[in-house]
Amino acid sequence: MVPVEVDTLIIGMGERYDVVITTGDGAFPVVAVPEGKDAAPAQAVLRTASGATPAPGARPGELTGRLLRYTDLAPTEAAALEVREPDRELELALQMVDGGRQWVLNGVPFGEHTPLEIRPEERVRLVMRNESMMFHPMHLHGHTFALAGQAGPGIRKDTINVLPMETLAVDFQADNPGQWLVHCHNIYHGELGMMTVVSYRA
Ligand SMILES: [Cu+2]
Incomplete structure:
Protein backbone atom coordinates (compact mmCIF):
# COMPACT_ATOMS: atom_id res chain seq x y z
CA MET A 1 0.00 0.00 0.00
CA ARG A 69 -11.31 5.42 3.52
CA TYR A 70 -10.40 2.48 1.30
CA THR A 71 -10.44 4.79 -1.70
CA ASP A 72 -7.67 6.91 -0.10
CA LEU A 73 -5.32 3.96 -0.52
CA ALA A 74 -3.66 2.57 -3.62
CA PRO A 75 -1.62 -0.61 -3.92
CA THR A 76 2.08 -0.50 -4.63
CA GLU A 77 2.96 -1.69 -8.13
CA ALA A 78 4.11 -5.05 -6.75
CA ALA A 79 0.79 -5.60 -4.91
CA ALA A 80 -1.59 -4.36 -7.61
CA LEU A 81 -4.02 -6.73 -9.34
CA GLU A 82 -3.90 -5.92 -13.03
CA VAL A 83 -7.19 -4.26 -14.06
CA ARG A 84 -9.33 -6.58 -16.18
CA GLU A 85 -13.03 -6.96 -16.95
CA PRO A 86 -14.58 -9.72 -14.82
CA ASP A 87 -15.57 -12.99 -16.50
CA ARG A 88 -18.08 -13.74 -13.77
CA GLU A 89 -19.97 -11.72 -11.20
CA LEU A 90 -21.19 -13.21 -7.93
CA GLU A 91 -23.57 -11.47 -5.57
CA LEU A 92 -23.66 -11.76 -1.83
CA ALA A 93 -26.42 -10.13 0.21
CA LEU A 94 -25.37 -9.76 3.86
CA GLN A 95 -28.44 -10.11 6.02
CA MET A 96 -29.67 -10.30 9.59
CA VAL A 97 -32.45 -12.74 10.48
CA ASP A 98 -34.54 -13.07 13.60
CA GLY A 99 -33.20 -9.98 15.36
CA GLY A 100 -29.58 -11.13 15.07
CA ARG A 101 -30.06 -14.72 16.23
CA GLN A 102 -29.03 -15.71 12.73
CA TRP A 103 -26.82 -14.05 10.11
CA VAL A 104 -27.11 -15.20 6.52
CA LEU A 105 -25.80 -14.77 2.98
CA ASN A 106 -28.32 -14.60 0.11
CA GLY A 107 -31.15 -15.55 2.46
CA VAL A 108 -29.73 -18.80 3.83
CA PRO A 109 -27.30 -19.83 6.61
CA PHE A 110 -24.17 -21.93 6.07
CA GLY A 111 -25.23 -25.54 5.62
CA GLU A 112 -28.19 -24.57 3.45
CA HIS A 113 -26.00 -22.55 1.09
CA THR A 114 -25.55 -23.08 -2.64
CA PRO A 115 -21.79 -22.87 -3.39
CA LEU A 116 -20.67 -19.93 -5.51
CA GLU A 117 -19.28 -21.65 -8.59
CA ILE A 118 -16.29 -20.34 -10.49
CA ARG A 119 -13.84 -21.79 -13.00
CA PRO A 120 -10.04 -21.76 -12.98
CA GLU A 121 -8.37 -18.71 -14.49
CA GLU A 122 -11.52 -16.58 -14.42
CA ARG A 123 -11.47 -13.04 -13.16
CA VAL A 124 -14.28 -12.99 -10.61
CA ARG A 125 -16.14 -10.00 -9.20
CA LEU A 126 -17.77 -10.46 -5.81
CA VAL A 127 -20.44 -7.84 -5.12
CA MET A 128 -21.33 -7.62 -1.43
CA ARG A 129 -24.46 -5.74 -0.45
CA ASN A 130 -24.86 -5.13 3.26
CA GLU A 131 -28.61 -5.09 3.97
CA SER A 132 -28.11 -4.78 7.73
CA MET A 133 -27.15 -2.09 10.22
CA MET A 134 -24.01 -3.94 11.37
CA PHE A 135 -20.44 -3.97 10.07
CA HIS A 136 -19.40 -7.11 8.22
CA PRO A 137 -15.66 -7.57 7.64
CA MET A 138 -15.88 -10.14 4.84
CA HIS A 139 -12.98 -12.55 4.36
CA LEU A 140 -12.20 -14.84 1.43
CA HIS A 141 -9.87 -17.77 1.96
CA GLY A 142 -7.20 -18.81 -0.53
CA HIS A 143 -7.02 -15.54 -2.48
CA THR A 144 -6.44 -11.85 -2.21
CA PHE A 145 -8.81 -9.44 -3.88
CA ALA A 146 -8.71 -5.86 -5.10
CA LEU A 147 -11.34 -3.21 -4.47
CA ALA A 148 -13.25 -2.87 -7.76
CA GLY A 149 -14.66 0.21 -9.43
CA GLN A 150 -11.58 2.39 -9.01
CA ALA A 151 -9.91 4.53 -11.65
CA GLY A 152 -6.78 2.36 -11.34
CA PRO A 153 -5.98 -0.80 -9.40
CA GLY A 154 -7.85 -0.93 -6.08
CA ILE A 155 -6.26 -1.80 -2.75
CA ARG A 156 -5.28 -5.44 -2.35
CA LYS A 157 -6.73 -7.21 0.69
CA ASP A 158 -8.19 -10.48 1.94
CA THR A 159 -10.72 -8.96 4.37
CA ILE A 160 -12.84 -5.90 3.67
CA ASN A 161 -15.25 -4.17 6.01
CA VAL A 162 -18.66 -3.65 4.41
CA LEU A 163 -20.34 -0.82 6.29
CA PRO A 164 -24.07 -0.79 7.19
CA MET A 165 -26.26 -0.60 4.04
CA GLU A 166 -23.16 -0.23 1.83
CA THR A 167 -22.32 -2.17 -1.33
CA LEU A 168 -18.69 -3.04 -2.07
CA ALA A 169 -17.32 -4.98 -5.02
CA VAL A 170 -13.98 -6.78 -5.10
CA ASP A 171 -12.19 -8.64 -7.90
CA PHE A 172 -9.98 -11.69 -7.60
CA GLN A 173 -8.14 -14.00 -9.94
CA ALA A 174 -9.25 -17.64 -9.77
CA ASP A 175 -5.74 -19.04 -9.49
CA ASN A 176 -6.02 -21.40 -6.53
CA PRO A 177 -8.43 -24.28 -7.27
CA GLY A 178 -10.29 -25.73 -4.31
CA GLN A 179 -13.25 -25.13 -2.03
CA TRP A 180 -12.77 -21.85 -0.22
CA LEU A 181 -14.75 -20.38 2.62
CA VAL A 182 -15.99 -16.82 2.40
CA HIS A 183 -17.35 -15.53 5.70
CA CYS A 184 -17.91 -12.61 8.00
CA HIS A 185 -14.86 -12.23 10.22
CA ASN A 186 -16.99 -10.92 13.08
CA ILE A 187 -16.76 -14.58 13.86
CA TYR A 188 -19.96 -14.94 15.82
CA HIS A 189 -21.81 -13.85 12.65
CA GLY A 190 -19.97 -16.63 10.79
CA GLU A 191 -20.86 -19.16 13.45
CA LEU A 192 -24.51 -18.07 13.27
CA GLY A 193 -24.62 -18.71 9.51
CA MET A 194 -22.80 -15.93 7.66
CA MET A 195 -20.50 -18.16 5.61
CA THR A 196 -20.55 -19.74 2.17
CA VAL A 197 -18.13 -21.48 -0.20
CA VAL A 198 -16.45 -20.37 -3.40
CA SER A 199 -16.24 -23.60 -5.35
CA TYR A 200 -13.98 -24.28 -8.36
CA ARG A 201 -15.52 -26.36 -11.13
CA ALA A 202 -13.36 -27.79 -13.89
CU1 LIG B 1 -20.90 -9.84 10.14
Missing part, protein backbone atom coordinates in the same frame (compact mmCIF):
# COMPACT_ATOMS: atom_id res chain seq x y z
CA VAL A 2 1.19 3.51 -0.71
CA PRO A 3 1.21 5.35 2.65
CA VAL A 4 -1.26 8.17 3.32
CA GLU A 5 -1.58 10.47 6.31
CA VAL A 6 -4.84 10.35 8.29
CA ASP A 7 -5.99 10.93 11.87
CA THR A 8 -7.99 7.79 12.53
CA LEU A 9 -9.06 4.53 10.91
CA ILE A 10 -11.66 1.78 11.30
CA ILE A 11 -10.31 -1.77 11.54
CA GLY A 12 -12.70 -4.69 11.07
CA MET A 13 -12.00 -8.08 12.64
CA GLY A 14 -9.37 -9.83 10.54
CA GLU A 15 -8.15 -6.67 8.83
CA ARG A 16 -4.53 -5.54 9.23
CA TYR A 17 -2.80 -2.22 8.75
CA ASP A 18 0.77 -1.08 9.13
CA VAL A 19 0.61 2.24 10.96
CA VAL A 20 3.40 4.70 11.65
CA ILE A 21 2.58 7.08 14.51
CA THR A 22 4.65 10.22 15.01
CA THR A 23 4.57 11.74 18.48
CA GLY A 24 6.33 14.43 20.44
CA ASP A 25 7.80 13.89 23.90
CA GLY A 26 5.40 12.88 26.63
CA ALA A 27 2.66 10.34 27.33
CA PHE A 28 -0.18 9.89 24.84
CA PRO A 29 -3.46 7.96 24.87
CA VAL A 30 -4.00 5.41 22.11
CA VAL A 31 -7.76 4.82 22.03
CA ALA A 32 -9.86 2.18 20.28
CA VAL A 33 -13.61 2.90 20.23
CA PRO A 34 -15.95 0.02 19.40
CA GLU A 35 -18.14 0.63 16.35
CA GLY A 36 -21.82 -0.25 16.29
CA LYS A 37 -22.30 -0.80 20.03
CA ASP A 38 -22.09 1.06 23.32
CA ALA A 39 -19.11 -0.59 24.95
CA ALA A 40 -16.22 1.01 26.81
CA PRO A 41 -13.28 2.07 24.61
CA ALA A 42 -9.90 0.40 25.02
CA GLN A 43 -7.06 2.70 25.99
CA ALA A 44 -3.30 2.29 26.00
CA VAL A 45 -0.63 4.81 26.90
CA LEU A 46 2.26 5.49 24.57
CA ARG A 47 5.09 7.07 26.55
CA THR A 48 8.11 8.66 24.91
CA ALA A 49 9.25 10.85 27.80
CA SER A 50 8.22 11.87 31.32
CA GLY A 51 4.92 13.66 31.73
CA ALA A 52 1.44 13.20 33.16
CA THR A 53 -0.27 9.92 32.30
CA PRO A 54 -3.48 10.52 30.27
CA ALA A 55 -6.63 10.02 32.32
CA PRO A 56 -8.88 7.03 31.62
CA GLY A 57 -11.58 8.01 29.15
CA ALA A 58 -9.30 10.26 27.10
CA ARG A 59 -10.72 11.17 23.69
CA PRO A 60 -7.94 12.40 21.40
CA GLY A 61 -9.15 14.95 18.87
CA GLU A 62 -7.83 12.72 16.09
CA LEU A 63 -10.82 10.40 16.65
CA THR A 64 -13.04 12.94 14.90
CA GLY A 65 -10.34 13.97 12.42
CA ARG A 66 -9.64 12.63 8.97
CA LEU A 67 -10.91 9.06 8.74
CA LEU A 68 -9.13 6.66 6.38
